Amino acid sequence: MIEWYDEAWEQAIKKVSQISNRIEDTFPHVSIEGQYNSERSGFWTAGFWPGLLWLIYKETQDENIKKYAVSCEMQLDKDLHNFVGIHHDVGFMWILSSVAHYKLLKDEESRKRGLIAASHLAGRFNIKGNFIRAWTDKVYADSQGWAIIDCIMNVPLLYWASEELNDPRFKHIAMAHTETVMNEFIRNDGSVHHIVCFDPESGERVGALGGQGYSEESAWARGAAWAIYGLSIGYGYTKDKRYLDKAKQVAHFFIANLPEDKLPCWDFRAPKEHRDGKDSSAAACAASGLLELCKYLDGIERDFYHEKAEEILHSLYENYGAWGDEEEALITMGTVNYTRSKYVNTPIIYGDYFFVEALAKLKGEEELFW
Ligand code: GLY
16 A cells, blocks of 8 residues: 555655755755755754755665765865864764765765764763753853753764774763753753753853743753654663653653644744744654654554654645745745744755655664664
């Protein structure tokens, strides 16, 4: 029987193959008036296009697709080796470019790039506060003690490096950071802080910030999605059951706050007058995260999360998919940063990436790139 996701998968392959002829080896971030823009290579989103290309390449073995993915990866070398400007998001960037390349084709240079990126990430660990520092002074002058929930998606690079090198040092850092995430970011109700601030000298927690969410007490939707997915991946590497329980706790909060059409508001606690911004990227990432969670569950528990993931993805496909030629992106209605009025209700490359990744999982892919 042909399922809806088989049809969606075919459409996604067709569309990404088509748009790759124009986008080639550039770095799309958001689609404006139907066409993807091109970001600088050092921006945190630079891995999503090569990652999307590798997802398609895995299925099609199309040499053109591979050529663009490899070229993107090589362009990232200047950012990897420049050091200045490098930030916490090396996981998003190099897992989906170099690690993906290495996992698929065993390219030794790609393996080295992944390991260098992991070393950058490990070097950002603050041993007093047990957190990986976010951003750089240039982005936020006083951010030496800041950690953000997004980084739970970067730590898989550390687990991978530990396995590659047969050396647990990187994993220890990943687990110490995860401990901080579980204790300081996830509230009892399953909602998640975006930014938690520590004194960088003593490591004491000094407070939290709203960041890309509405406020310190609010619940940024994409932050919750990062937590569901990142903690589930962490469980896969460590088998620490607390990670799984926390992932479920956040999953319940996320699922319970979804509207009928499964398209979340950018912040689940945004006041009424600010609920016009939606975030399909949070939905796609959460769905892929729920499918990751399912890998470690069975019986009716697994069925529950699987059903929720499928409902989200089906709605994105049916209600928010852009399957004609007038739009390059696949999924509409993502929000980059509502509070700064930056790309609200816009297609975003990571929405497309996680949508296609989740479809691959629905079709039975067990091992992808994280
Ligand atoms: N990592 C930044 C974001 O989710 O927008």
